[in-house]
Amino acid sequence: MLEIESLSIQLGEFSxxxxxxxxxxxxxxxxxxxxxxxxxxxLETIAGIHHPKNGRILLNDKDITNIPPERRGIGMxxxxxxxxPHMTVAENIGFGLKERGVSVSERDAAVQNIAKTxxxxxxxxxHPKTLSGGEQQRTAIARSLLLRPSVLLLDEPLSALxxxxxxxxxxxxxxxxxxxxxxxxxxxxxxxxxxxxxxxVVVMRNGTxxxxxxxxxxxxxxxxxxxxxxxGMENLFTGNAIRTPSGIVxxxxxxxxxxxVTELTGQVHAGIRPEDMIISTEPFTSSAQNSFSGVVTEIxxxxxxxxxxxxxxxxxxxxxxxxxxxxxxxxRGTSVWLTFKATAVHVFRE
Amino acid sequence: MMKQRRKPTFFQxxxxxxxxxxxxxxxxxxxxxxxxxxxxxxLGSLLSEEIWYAIKLSVITAVISTLFCLVIAxxxxxSMVRFEFFGKQWVNVLLNLPLSLPPLVAGVAxxxxxxxxxxxxxQFLSHMGVYVVYTPAAIIIAQIFVNAPYMxxxxxxxxxxxxxxxxxxxxxLGCSEFGAFRKITLPMAKNGLIGGIVITWSKAMGEFGxxxxxxxxxxxxxxxxxxxxxxxxxxxxxxMAISAALILLIISGAALILFEYFGKDNGDVYA
Numbered sequence: 249m250l251e252i253e254s255l256s257i258q259l260g261e262f263s264x265x266x267x268x269x270x271x272x273x274x275x276x277x278x279x280x281x282x283x284x285x286x287x288x289x290x291l292e293t294i295a296g297i298h299h300p301k302n303g304r305i306l307l308n309d310k311d312i313t314n315i316p317p318e319r320r321g322i323g324m325x326x327x328x329x330x331x332x333p334h335m336t337v338a339e340n341i342g343f344g345l346k347e348r349g350v351s352v353s354e355r356d357a358a359v360q361n362i363a364k365t366x367x368x369x370x371x372x373x374x375h376p377k378t379l380s381g382g383e384q385q386r387t388a389i390a391r392s393l394l395l396r397p398s399v400l401l402l403d404e405p406l407s408a409l410x411x412x413x414x415x416x417x418x419x420x421x422x423x424x425x426x427x428x429x430x431x432x433x434x435x436x437x438x439x440x441x442x443x444x445x446x447x448x449v450v451v452m453r454n455g456t457x458x459x460x461x462x463x464x465x466x467x468x469x470x471x472x473x474x475x476x477x478x479x480g481m482e483n484l485f486t487g488n489a490i491r492t493p494s495g496i497v498x499x500x501x502x503x504x505x506x507x508x509v510t511e512l513t514g515q516v517h518a519g520i521r522p523e524d525m526i527i528s529t530e531p532f533t534s535s536a537q538n539s540f541s542g543v544v545t546e547i548x549x550x551x552x553x554x555x556x557x558x559x560x561x562x563x564x565x566x567x568x569x570x571x572x573x574x575x576x577x578x579x580r581g582t583s584v585w586l587t588f589k590a591t592a593v594h595v596f597r598e
Numbered sequence: 599m600m601k602q603r604r605k606p607t608f609f610q611x612x613x614x615x616x617x618x619x620x621x622x623x624x625x626x627x628x629x630x631x632x633x634x635x636x637x638x639x640x641l642g643s644l645l646s647e648e649i650w651y652a653i654k655l656s657v658i659t660a661v662i663s664t665l666f667c668l669v670i671a672x673x674x675x676x677s678m679v680r681f682e683f684f685g686k687q688w689v690n691v692l693l694n695l696p697l698s699l700p701p702l703v704a705g706v707a708x709x710x711x712x713x714x715x716x717x718x719x720x721q722f723l724s725h726m727g728v729y730v731v732y733t734p735a736a737i738i739i740a741q742i743f744v745n746a747p748y749m750x751x752x753x754x755x756x757x758x759x760x761x762x763x764x765x766x767x768x769x770x771l772g773c774s775e776f777g778a779f780r781k782i783t784l785p786m787a788k789n790g791l792i793g794g795i796v797i798t799w800s801k802a803m804g805e806f807g808x809x810x811x812x813x814x815x816x817x818x819x820x821x822x823x824x825x826x827x828x829x830x831x832x833x834x835x836x837x838m839a840i841s842a843a844l845i846l847l848i849i850s851g852a853a854l855i856l857f858e859y860f861g862k863d864n865g866d867v868y869a
Contacts, residue, residue, distance in 0.1 A: 260682070295769070296769070297766045297769065316769070316774070316775075317766070317769035317770050318770070318771075318773055318774060318777075320770070322770060323770055324766065324767055324770045326767065328761075328763075330763050332764065332782055332786075333786060334786060334788075343768070343771050344772050347771060347772030347773055348772055391767075391771065392767075392770070392771070395771065
């Protein structure tokens, strides 16, 4: 178990105070937050690069706050790989074992082995400069995995990669985690990572943790506007919520009236995830309490899905696969209905 | 790509024209120096004992002072890039001061600092039987004093191009702080540092003002190439002076080419 107890650090302009975080053994914990939230500094402090002003870091009940990074048994992978340019891929991967004085033959075997797992056996004699981004990140991951760290810190490991490579490497991270049972702390700003990988999500902002919980909890019940924006909640509105006698809450936003299930009234934010909206070209009869007609103003292709922007009096965004768009014959200017449940409207206050 | 020939604008003509004039003037000036003496006279003076002495003395003092500069510059530059400490900006100004200071001033300051007549330190040294002023050792000291800031500057820009994260990763892989520096940062800085060594050495070969003040211009004793040039000019021995000048010209040219060569490979920024 990795425990961070009331940690404070001051680093140039940046600081965070009284940070508490627990990561249990074998947990895949994702830290989410905008740039400048102090996520990297937190990871580097856990790795032992920066010394905290106050607080303790415990690893398996042992206080490691004053132990230098080389004796913590914590691995680190950065977004931009940080492969040593003057060494080959094999030398990079074997670097840690060499530092530990492991014999050449043993080292070679271990390097070959991990390279095979990561699918980079054919690259061992190459220099990092000649590799693609994905290959470099595989090498960097192999380099830190080889030492079997008790905690692996990943600082946006997939952010510099193209979509396809990212998806592939994400699956491999999942497999590695499953296979090794390693405790992983992973910084990201992609919400796909959260659903695919995380056991638990920690949201950081301005050096503090603003929310913690399972991916589902974070995504479904974001505690603030910022998290909602961040987690891909595209449809964010502000309006006045009034409780009706029937118990349902009505939120007036511009010209339309949203139905929601919530305890909150008054000035609120309402968020609807695009994937919770059903698009139809005819009026849609269902139990769902929100249905609005509008005109498609834009179709944005994002790869697998396309975002459909609809003007229903307010601008709403839904997502569809390319096939569905073709099947429904939706183009710009098409009249459509957007339908979603009252429970799909996430109401929160800042 | 398609190339379209367009009539050059007045502005383009002006810029290119001025550049062309500068190039022509440079070529003319250097050619004038090279062609001034007859080849026989030049060869004669190049082989003279005095010039040989000057070459040897210059090379030896420049090599030694460059090594000192390197040893000083690496830790200083590394501290300035990687560590935060109180008064860093003032240290920075102080470190850069010798860059804009006329070497003559540096030489006078050194002379006053080291002379047995003017300073307690000089007195102490002479008590110990160490005489620095007006000796070849003074040449080395003067060169170090003037050139170390250049070496620091080059080493600094080299280190600053290497992200500290390389060291962070190395630490998590088992390196000590010094180990990470030695095994990762230093090899990555190699080309930049070699470039710095070349430039520092060539500057040391040509250092005149500070050397003149601290080591004097004593023929066949503290007579480096620039001092030889100066002494022979003042006695009207033009062939000797020009041969010393030509050697310095060649060294400068070669150093520049080497620096460019190592600098080119250093185009990678490891930030």
